[in-house]
Amino acid sequence: MNIENLTQLTQFLVDDRAHIIVNQEICKTCDSRACVKMCLANCYTFNEETRLLSVVYETCLECGTCYVMCDKGAIDWNYPRGGFGVNYRLT
């Protein structure tokens, strides 16, 4: 089982507005990158070459782990606008 399959099981109503915004300046200097490891939906990827952190908010499960975990305060995390985001059917 791998993560791609796992998030594909879940339904998302994708907003065109991101509900997670990271502060690239802070993320460039971060060495722990807890968000990359801890995100259950693999939303965060760090590109070693460009030193940029990319966020795929579209498959975010809205658990808030990254937000609580980031001790640099680099993640501006909100709930998506009403009606958008994860849409559980059977949990």
Added chain:
Amino acid sequence: MAKSFDVVIVGAGPAGSIAALKLARAGRSVVMVERGKSPGAKNMFGGLLHNTQVLNELIPDFHERAPLERHVYKKSLAFLTAESAVSLTFENENFDKPPHNGHTVFRPAFDNWLANEAVKSGALLLCECTAEDVIKEDGRIGGVTVKSREGEVRGKIVIAADGILSFIAEKAGLRQDFKTGNMGLGIKLLLGLPEATINERFGLVRDQAADVSFLGATGAMRGGGFLYTQRETVAIGLVVHLDSLKESGRTPYDTLNAFLEHPSLKRLIKGGTPLEYSAHLVPEGGYKAMPRLYTDGLMLAGDAAGLCYTNGINLEGINLAMTSGALAADTAIEALDANDFSARRLARYKKRLDRSFVIKDMKTFRNAAGMMSTDRLYTTYPRIFSAIMEKMGRTGGAPRSKLLRLIRKEAMKEAGLKNLIADGYKIGRALL
């Protein structure tokens, strides 16, 4: 949208909907502001709706009408090592008779049903509305702002039942920053299996459900595993302590995959069709981590109030949430009668909670959170139990020792006297 109500409830989960139901029945104008497409669309839990007095009282025939899956019949606690499992199972014919001790449910179905019970009684439900901030006027909270359908919803009283990451509580100044030490992360996978297969594998008949907790399921990480059976699905997952997850450097889904691969689990879920993957944070800090519960014009209920605890045996939240919703509603009705929405008046909510089982239980197990942060509970002790069981059972010519000697030897070897005493003290303080 600029309307004014007696009470604005943020979140149509179990706490919010019970509060709305009570208020609507008392003839108050009440609105639920829900960010999901429908109630429950954002909600996730392990799987068990506990037997809850306020639900039984408010909707006595809910057993017949609510979308329930199965009632809990078998409760097991299993200690896992990489290759073994020691488990204790309790089953009781009394669990087969109403009032049942709990039912497995799907939150998108159950929460939606409960919110609509409130609607039937006259509450208004606004879905697809994310409450963003509190409106302060005359020194008190007088409503919330909403994003998506931009606007405001005003009320004499606000009940924030907006879940563990309650931004409303934070913006109202009732809580400090969210801390990793007070939170668990729940991850769950739902697997589809034929009803007959579930009954056969778990030894169940009719509507009986199995509820299994696992210790030692998370490698070196502090946390536990859970398994619940629904009619044609098995919910399986983990709750790991956030701080421990961070220290471990492991990814949550690797840990989940390793758990699913455990020999004793593998055969239980073999052939299951993955149906849904979900995650949610869980308040695990217990009584000591609770925020302030009220301020002028605002009360917190459910997860937003940190009402959840685990002591290794019980894992309760939804029942505390519904009870807190009911007590917040009682307090709101009284405050509306008195036309007084001050913190002093709403302090009665805290008093009501203190007198109920909610705070009594949270206080009784106030040291459980400390106990649960003992690393050895998740690695060393399952190993000790496994080694004892193996030595007790294995034949082959090696001379046996009496039980106490065997237990002492294994415990001393794995943990050492100093740790045994320290852990014994912690466990004793938390549970005994």
